[in-house]
Amino acid sequence: MIMKKFGLIFSALLMVFLTSCKQEKPIEAEQNIIGKHMLTLESDIMTPEILWAFGRVSDVQVSPDNSKILYGVSYYSVKEDKGNRELFLMDIDGKNKKQLTYTAGSEYGAVWRPDGERIGYLSAASGSMQMWEMDIDGSNARQVSNYEGGITGFLYAPDMKNILFTKEVKVKETVQDWNPDLDKTTGRLMTDLMYRHWDSWVDSFSHIFIAKYEQGTLGEFFDIMDGEPWDAPVKPFGGTEQIAWAPDGLSVVYTSRKLEGKAYAESTNSDLYIYDLESANTKNLSKGMMGYDQNPIFSPDGKKLAWESMERDGYESDKSRLFVMDLLSGEKTYYTKDFDQNSNALSWSADGKSIYFISDFHATEEIYRLDLASGNINKITEGVHDYHSVVEAGNQLITTRVSMSKPQEIYAVDPTTGADVELSFENKHLLDQLTFGEVTKRWVMTTDNKQMLVWVILPPHFDKNKTYPGLLYCQGGPQGTVSQFWSYRWNFQMMAANDYVIVAPNRRGLPGFGQEWLEQISGDYGGQNMKDYLSAIDNVSKEKWLDADRLGAVGASYGGFSVYWLAGHHNKRFKAFIAHDGIFNLEQQYLETEEMWFANWDLGGPYWDKSNKIAQRTYANSPHKFVQNWDTPILVIHSELDYRIVASQGMSAFNAAVLRGIPAEYLYFPNENHWILHPQNGILWQRTFFKWLDKWLK
Numbered sequence: 096m097i098m099k100k101f102g103l104i105f106s107a108l109l110m111v112f113l114t115s116c117k118q119e120k121p122i123e124a125e126q127n128i129i130g131k132h133m134l135t136l137e138s139d140i141m142t143p144e145i146l147w148a149f150g151r152v153s154d155v156q157v158s159p160d161n162s163k164i165l166y167g168v169s170y171y172s173v174k175e176d177k178g179n180r181e182l183f184l185m186d187i188d189g190k191n192k193k194q195l196t197y198t199a200g201s202e203y204g205a206v207w208r209p210d211g212e213r214i215g216y217l218s219a220a221s222g223s224m225q226m227w228e229m230d231i232d233g234s235n236a237r238q239v240s241n242y243e244g245g246i247t248g249f250l251y252a253p254d255m256k257n258i259l260f261t262k263e264v265k266v267k268e269t270v271q272d273w274n275p276d277l278d279k280t281t282g283r284l285m286t287d288l289m290y291r292h293w294d295s296w297v298d299s300f301s302h303i304f305i306a307k308y309e310q311g312t313l314g315e316f317f318d319i320m321d322g323e324p325w326d327a328p329v330k331p332f333g334g335t336e337q338i339a340w341a342p343d344g345l346s347v348v349y350t351s352r353k354l355e356g357k358a359y360a361e362s363t364n365s366d367l368y369i370y371d372l373e374s375a376n377t378k379n380l381s382k383g384m385m386g387y388d389q390n391p392i393f394s395p396d397g398k399k400l401a402w403e404s405m406e407r408d409g410y411e412s413d414k415s416r417l418f419v420m421d422l423l424s425g426e427k428t429y430y431t432k433d434f435d436q437n438s439n440a441l442s443w444s445a446d447g448k449s450i451y452f453i454s455d456f457h458a459t460e461e462i463y464r465l466d467l468a469s470g471n472i473n474k475i476t477e478g479v480h481d482y483h484s485v486v487e488a489g490n491q492l493i494t495t496r497v498s499m500s501k502p503q504e505i506y507a508v509d510p511t512t513g514a515d516v517e518l519s520f521e522n523k524h525l526l527d528q529l530t531f532g533e534v535t536k537r538w539v540m541t542t543d544n545k546q547m548l549v550w551v552i553l554p555p556h557f558d559k560n561k562t563y564p565g566l567l568y569c570q571g572g573p574q575g576t577v578s579q580f581w582s583y584r585w586n587f588q589m590m591a592a593n594d595y596v597i598v599a600p601n602r603r604g605l606p607g608f609g610q611e612w613l614e615q616i617s618g619d620y621g622g623q624n625m626k627d628y629l630s631a632i633d634n635v636s637k638e639k640w641l642d643a644d645r646l647g648a649v650g651a652s653y654g655g656f657s658v659y660w661l662a663g664h665h666n667k668r669f670k671a672f673i674a675h676d677g678i679f680n681l682e683q684q685y686l687e688t689e690e691m692w693f694a695n696w697d698l699g700g701p702y703w704d705k706s707n708k709i710a711q712r713t714y715a716n717s718p719h720k721f722v723q724n725w726d727t728p729i730l731v732i733h734s735e736l737d738y739r740i741v742a743s744q745g746m747s748a749f750n751a752a753v754l755r756g757i758p759a760e761y762l763y764f765p766n767e768n769h770w771i772l773h774p775q776n777g778i779l780w781q782r783t784f785f786k787w788l789d790k791w792l793k
Contacts, residue, residue, distance in 0.1 A: 139530040140555055141592040143781035146583060147171050147774050149502045150521040154204070155495055159211040161488040162187055163231070165195075166505060167205060168521055173774045182216060184231065187488060188507075189518030195233035202227075204335065209253050213311070215239070217248070226260065228311055240306075240313055247301065248328075248335040251308070254344035257372070258308040260316075261335070263299040266324045287356030292689050293331035294736040294768035301326040303338065303349055305372065319347070319370045319377070327351040329365050329389070336390050342397035346371050348380065350389040360691040363387050364408045367400075380420065386413050390439075394447045398422055401441050401450055404429075409692040410617075412574035414610055415439055417452060417465065430465055434472055435609045438463070442486045451475075451485045451492065451510075455607035458536075458548050458578045462494065462508060476513040479534065481579040493518075497581040499552065500531045500588055530555040532591035534579075539600070539634045542626045548608075549631045550577065552587045552597040562642040564792040566590055567632045567669070568599040569650030569657035573616050573624070573697065577601045584771055584780065585651065593785050595647075595792075598635045602627035618699040618709040620681070621660050621716025628657065632668065644670070645792045649784075651675035651732075652740065652769065656718065659748055662729060663721025671791035673784060675732040676740050676769055679748040681717035687741045722751045728758035730787040732780065734767035760787065 134148060151169040158165065164185050171178040180201035185192040196202050198220055205216035213228045220227070221238055223245030229236040240246055242262060249260040270284050271277065283296070290297055302323070306316035320327060327349045328337035337350035352365040367380040367388050381388040386405030393400055400420045405413035415437040417430045430450075431438050440453040450465045456474075460481035464473050476482060480498040485508075487493075492508040496515070505519035532553045538546045554563060568585070570577045577599050587597050601608065603624040604616025616624050628648075636643040646669050650658050655677015662672050678684045682702045685694045695701075699710035729752050733745025745761065752759035762783050764776055771777050 133524055134528075136525075136528045139528060141529055141531075141589055143589065143778045144173060145525065145529070146586060146589055146781070147173055147777060149525060149583075151583075152495065152503050152505060152519055152521050155484060155486075155493060155505055156206055157187070157486055157488045157493050158207050158231075159209060164493060164505060164518070165205055165207060165214060166519070167202065169201070171774045173778060176773055176775045178774070182214070182233075184233075185518065187491075187493070189505075189516075189520075193233070195229065196236075204248055206249075206251065209251050209255050215249065215251065217246070219245070226258070226313075237311065239311060248338075250335050250338060250340055252340050252344035253342050255308060256344055257305050258313060259303055259305050259338065259340070259347060261301050261303055261328065261338075264302045264318065265299050266322065269298070288360040288691065289356060289689060291738050293738055295331075300324060301328060301330065301333075303327050303347070303370075305347070319375075320351075323353070324355055325351055325353050325359070327368075333389070339391045339393055339400075341393055342395065345373065348391040348393070348400060350391070357691075360689065361695060362408055363405065363411050363692050365389055367391050367402060386410065387415075388418075390441065392441055392443060394443055395445060396447055399447070401443065403439060403441065409696045411690075411693060411696070412572070412606075412613065417441065417450065419450075419467065430467070430470060431472070437606055438465075440484050442484075444487050451487065453482050453485060455576050455578055458550065458576065458601050458605075458607055460576075460578050462492065462513075464510065475510055476508060476515070479536075479579055498579040499534050499550070499581065501526065502581045531588045532557060534587075537634075539631050541603075541623075541630050543623065545612075547627055547631065548601045549635070550587075550597075550599040550601075551635055552591045552599070554591045554594045554596065557640075559640050562640055563594060563596045564645035564647070564788075565596040565598060565632070565635065565641045566788070567628060567646065567648040568597055569628060569648060569654035569661075570599070570602070570605065571650065571652030571654040573604045573620075573653035573656075574606060574613060575653075576606050578607065583777065589781065593788070595788070596635070596641050598632050600627055600631035602631070617697050618713060620656070620698070620713050622712075625657065625660060625664070628661065629665075629668070643668075647671040647673070647788055647792055649673040649675075649788075650677070652677065655740075658729075659718035660716070660721070662727060663718060663724040665727070667726070669727055671788055672727055672729040673732070673787060674729065674745075674748065676734065676737055677731075677744065677748070678718070678740055679744045679751075680719040681714050683719075683744065683747070684740065687743070689738050719747065719751065722755060725752060725755055725757050728787075728791050730760045730762065730783070732762040732764075732783075734764040734769070734771070736766065736768040739769050 154167050156165040167180050167182055169178050169180040182195040182202050182205050184195055200219045203217045215228050217224050218227045226240040226249050227238050246260045246262045270282050302318050302320045304316050304318050307314035329352050339348045347370045350365050364385050365387050368377050369380055370377045385408035388404045391400055391402040404416045404418045407413050417438040420427045436454045438452040442451045452463050453460050454463050462475040462482050462485050480496050483495045485492050485494045492510050494506045494508050495503050496506050497503045506515045506517050508515045532555050535551045537549050539549050541547050590597050606613050648658050648661050648669050655674035658672045658674035659677050659679050688694055698713045700707045702714045731745045731749040733742045735742050749759055749761040771780050
C-alpha cells in the first residue's frame, strides 16, 4: 500500500518517469513551453486527454533576497508517451515570468546558489544525470559535475565552500562478482529480506558525498557513509528534503534507517545523523526515538534543529510530531504534544522565532504557525483546498495549493489574515474553458454514532431534477487522506465529467480527525471502516437526484481491498466494481509485500500466529474468503512493477471472478508500479475505467 506521505511525493515520483520531448528552437516564455498547447476546447467538459494536458507545477524555490521565485513545470505528450520539465522564473509578485530552459531533456532539483547569482539544477543533457549551473536569466549554462553513473540530488553549503550530492553506490557483491565467467547470467541470490522495494530491486544504496566547490567547479570529494549498506536519503521516496546543511557549512544532518535485511523490512526507525566535516565524526541525534525521524531543518542562526518525528516503530502512519532540538544542550522539545494533528513541510521564519507547517484538519490541508516562545499554534488559512508547501518571503508566505477543482499552482499568503493571491496561473488557459462539478461537504452519522465528513462531487451542469448514477470512492493508504487533492488518475472532476455523482467518505482510518479516528482501522480491516463506506453511500442515495439502482464502487490499494471486500458483503447495493492494485488475499499479501512493518502493524501480525486474536480477525476478513458471495461485474487493474501489492493479487481476483461466472475484465500494465505514470497508459486507464462503468451503470 502507499505510504502515508506528503504532497511532495506524488510530484517526486512523477519526475522519475519524465523523459525528453525534443524542441527544435527556443521560444519566448509568454508562448508555449515544450509539450504545452494553448488548446481551444470543443466542449467545456473534461476528457482524459485534457487531464493530461495540464501543466504540473512543482519544486518552488524563493531567491535569497526574496525577490524572485524559481519553479519547474512538467508537460506531457500523449503522442510521444513522454514528458518534459522546464525551469521558470518570476518576480515574487507573479510578474515578469520567464522560461529559463529549452532543452531536449528535463531539468530537476533546481535551487538558488546561496549568493543568488546562479541557479543549480540537475540535467541529463550529457547522458547521465549531472549537476549544472546557469545565470538567473537562463544564460551561460554549464555542467558542474561529471560522476560515473550520474547523481540524484545536490545541495550547496551555505558558505559555498562545498557541495553535497547524492549518488547510487554498489556496496554488496552480486552473483556475477563471484562467478565472473557467468557474465550473462540473470540470476539473483537472496539471503535476506528487502531484496526489492517499491518498484526496483535493491542493487545499490544512496549515499551522500561532499565535494569541494570553487568558481563553479567540483574538486576533491568523499563518501560520508563509505561502505555502509543503507540509504540516505531513505528510499523509495526520500530526497534532499531529508538532508540539511548547518548555516555555518561545517556539518550536515541527514536521515537514514541504518538497518539491514529483515530488520530493515520490519522497522520504520529512521534517525537523524549529524556529520562533522572537520572531525569526520557522525553522531545519532535521535537515538532512542523509535519511529520515523526525518526532514531536518536548521534554524537561521544554526542553534536549533527542527524535524518531523513519529513515536512508534513499525507504524508508518503514526502522528507526525514537530520536534526542536537545542544543538548546544541536546535538549529536545515536543511542541505538538497537545495538537492532535500531523505537522509536515516545516519551514522556519526568518527571525527563527516561529515555524510554519502544513496540517490536515477535517479533510483540508492548511498552513499553521508555531510560536516557539509561547508554544502556541495558530491556524493561518481556511478554505476548501490543500496547501502542500510554505516558506516565508519577507512579509508574505509563498506556497503551493491544489483542490479537487484545480491542479497545483503557486500562491502568496498573508500570514496575518490568511488571504491568498494566485501567482503562477499555469493552467488558466484550460481552466477558463472548463466547467467543473460543485464540490459539496456533508456530515454523515456512522453506525457507531460518530459524525463523518463526506465529500460529494456533482456532475458539471448538474440538474437536480435529473437522476444520476453514483460512485463510492474507496480511499487507499489505508491512512491516506481524502482531502482536497488533485489527482491525474483518481480525479473526481474527471469522474463527475462523465455524469457520475462521486461520494468520497473520510471513513475510519484517515488523518485530520484525530489519532483515535485514524488508528481505529489498524487490525480492523473489514470492520468499522467498511460500515462507514456503506453509511456514506446509503445517506447520499436518499437524494432524489442519485439513482440507488445505478451505483458503483471504485478504489486503489486499500481502496482496491475495500472493493474486493464490498463485493462479498454489499447486499446488492452496487452494480459494478473497479479495483486497482488491491489486496485480494491477505495471507498472500503478508508474504508478498516488501515492507513488513506495514503488514505487521496494520494486519496485526502473521497469519500463522493462532494466539493473536487481532491478526486472526484480520485474516478471517480477507476478501478471497467471500468470493462465493460475489454477484457483481468487476474490473481488475494491476501492474507488474508493483512490489507493494504484487500483480498476482489482481490476477487471483480476476480468475476467481471468471471461475465464479461473474462478468470481469483484467487491465494489466507490465511497465507501471503502484501508480500509472505514463501518458498513454494513463489515458487507456481512464477509457477502460469509464467504458466499464458506462456498460453497467448507464
